[in-house]
Amino acid sequence: MSSLKLLIYALLSEQSALLSIFGTQPVWQRVLFFGAAHLLASVLFSLLLTASFPKRFISSRKGLLGLFFSFNFFVPVFGALGTLLLLLYFKWFLKEAERTEFSNVPLPPFLAESADLGSGMGEGGAWSRLRTLDLPRELRLKALLSVGTSSGHNSSRLLQHATGDSDDEIRLLAFNLHERQEQKIQQTISAELHELKTAETPELKASVCRNLAFSYWEMVYSALAQDDLRDFFVEQAAKYAEQALQLDAKNPALLVLVARIYLQKRDYKLASETIQKALSEGADPLKVLPYQAELAFYERDFKTVRRLLKQDATIRFRPGIGPVAQFWGTC
Numbered sequence: 001m002s003s004l005k006l007l008i009y010a011l012l013s014e015q016s017a018l019l020s021i022f023g024t025q026p027v028w029q030r031v032l033f034f035g036a037a038h039l040l041a042s043v044l045f046s047l048l049l050t051a052s053f054p055k056r057f058i059s060s061r062k063g064l065l066g067l068f069f070s071f072n073f074f075v076p077v078f079g080a081l082g083t084l085l086l087l088l089y090f091k092w093f094l095k096e097a098e099r100t101e102f103s104n105v106p107l108p109p110f111l112a113e114s115a116d117l118g119s120g121m122g123e124g125g126a127w128s129r130l131r132t133l134d135l136p137r138e139l140r141l142k143a144l145l146s147v148g149t150s151s152g153h154n155s156s157r158l159l160q161h162a163t164g165d166s167d168d169e170i171r172l173l174a175f176n177l178h179e180r181q182e183q184k185i186q187q188t189i190s191a192e193l194h195e196l197k198t199a200e201t202p203e204l205k206a207s208v209c210r211n212l213a214f215s216y217w218e219m220v221y222s223a224l225a226q227d228d229l230r231d232f233f234v235e236q237a238a239k240y241a242e243q244a245l246q247l248d249a250k251n252p253a254l255l256v257l258v259a260r261i262y263l264q265k266r267d268y269k270l271a272s273e274t275i276q277k278a279l280s281e282g283a284d285p286l287k288v289l290p291y292q293a294e295l296a297f298y299e300r301d302f303k304t305v306r307r308l309l310k311q312d313a314t315i316r317f318r319p320g321i322g323p324v325a326q327f328w329g330t331c
Contacts, residue, residue, distance in 0.1 A: 010048060046068040141170065181222065185219055210254060216233045255275075262274060263295070289308055
């Protein structure tokens with residue numbers, strides 16, 4: 001049945017319901033005829049309005065049909081007039097216009113490097129996987145590879161732990177990654193030593209000596225050298241750091257490195273003096289704060305340790321020093 005026929009039948013039914021009120025029949029007959037005609041008109045109006053309603057707004061057709069029927073049946077005449085107005089709106093005034101708040105955005109240019117995914121595993125996750133022996137080998141190998149892409153003392157400890165693993169494949173991979181890290185730093189040291197021989201200007205010599213000092217210290221910090229070899233690298237780091245300071249005496253990063261070397265040698269007095277000098281030359285106070293706290297601990301000045309560690313609110317979340325700061329924060 002077309003919408004036009006539904007509309008005509010609905011109008012005729014509603015008209016008949018209205019005319020029955022003013023008839024000469026007994027009251028009960030007029031009420032009965034009005035109810036029947038009005039019921040039919042309400043059903044027809046509801047079907048018509050539901051069919052004309054935009055499909056994108058219809059989630060439950062039965063519920064929508066019941067809503068329109070209640071509106072037409074319990075509001076005689078005015079419900080029908082409201083239905084007609086809604087039909088006019090949906091049929092002639094509501095048009096599919098382009099939404100102005102939406103627009104087409106061109107795709108960004110494709111970059112090959114954007115598809116590269118990082119290893120995406122922190123030290124804590126890698127450590128827990130390597131220590132869990134009943135995990136699948138594939139997961140433990142991924143954790144080990146994730147550690148191998150990073151550097152530092154904690155990653156070196158993880159690699160050393162993995163070299164004693166019961167799985168031959170994991171143990172060999174750990175040895176290989178550990179050797180790669182050492183070779184990478186050794187190659188840097190060799191290149192810098194060769195460049196130092198050909199350096200002519202004081203600025204270039206200072207830069208090369210600074211790189212050598214940090215490279216030798218990286219061997220110590222990453223625990224890639226042990227026992228006597230570690231002492232050798234500490235002395236080499238101190239040697240080139242002093243040479244760099246002779247050419248660039250106000251470099252705060254070098255001064256902090258020298259202070260860390262003095263801490264390694266347990267020369268706490270010179271370490272404290274060097275840290276103060278580094279701060280006076282513009283070193284970041286938050287970066288030297290852990291070394292100041294370490295010095296205060298060796299001097300048994302525990303109040304200063306607690307005070308220093310409370311100065312940086314983010315130090316509790318750093319790897320390595322974080323648990324220490326949390327411990328002193330609860331003491």
